[in-house]
Amino acid sequence: DAGVTQSPTHLIKTRGQQVTLRCSPKSGHDTVSWYQQALGQGPQFIFQYYEEEERQRGNFPDRFSGHQFPNYSSELNVNALLLGDSALYLCASSLRGGAGDEQYFGPGTRLTVT
Amino acid sequence: AQSVSQHNHHVILSEAASLELGCNYSYGGTVNLFWYVQYPGQHLQLLLKYFSGDPLVKGIKGFEAEFIKSKFSFNLRKPSVQWSDTAEYFCAVNGGGGFKTIFGAGTRLFVKA
Numbered sequence: 714d715a716g717v718t719q720s721p722t723h724l725i726k727t728r729g730q731q732v733t734l735r736c737s738p739k740s741g742h743d744t745v746s747w748y749q750q751a752l753g754q755g756p757q758f759i760f761q762y763y764e765e766e767e768r769q770r771g772n773f774p775d776r777f778s779g780h781q782f783p784n785y786s787s788e789l790n791v792n793a794l795l796l797g798d799s800a801l802y803l804c805a806s807s808l809r810g811g812a813g814d815e816q817y818f819g820p821g822t823r824l825t826v827t
Numbered sequence: 828a829q830s831v832s833q834h835n836h837h838v839i840l841s842e843a844a845s846l847e848l849g850c851n852y853s854y855g856g857t858v859n860l861f862w863y864v865q866y867p868g869q870h871l872q873l874l875l876k877y878f879s880g881d882p883l884v885k886g887i888k889g890f891e892a893e894f895i896k897s898k899f900s901f902n903l904r905k906p907s908v909q910w911s912d913t914a915e916y917f918c919a920v921n922g923g924g925g926f927k928t929i930f931g932a933g934t935r936l937f938v939k940a
Contacts, residue, residue: 716870746928755831755917755930756871769926803871812921813859813878816928818871 717806717819725825726794734789736804739817744810745787748803756803762787763810799826829854829922833931840908841939848903848934850918860901861919910940
């Protein structure tokens, strides 16, 4: 039973560039949430996708956008990268994404912006 | 706005010592509460959760947490820690039936053998 997978593992980008991160949910899951984890901090909720739509969003600017595909996999896009976007980006999947549901996390993508 | 505060950023204990990690949240309505753990080199995983009923919740590996509504707290406990409990522990809250989960900053626990 495959867990949550993310790609790439590491990424280095330059300020102003754009980046796309990818996530495949755990088998049987239909909901994907994205989090940003800065060094020494807990994960911060970016947004959640369910049925190919953004269902809820955290306090992140419009530079952060996403997509969910019919097979439930998801992408996180960040435009006009800033140095402050350097962080570990985590993907978490669940079934229906309800408030009390357990989330299964992937290993993360480490993004460094120079 | 919802927030979660974890009292200790770093805790060092000897094996067999008792553990209590503090967690307070700010949200006045119905909440779902979680403790997640990240062992070295592994993904974040659920340790235990509370969403209703008995405020004393038991999780994996002998951990438990108590929800005290009047104190807005959800402290994690274990009577006797083991070296293998060395990890980072995150308290999280989901309030109001929404889909947004708020995490605390985490507590790094190191257990000396």
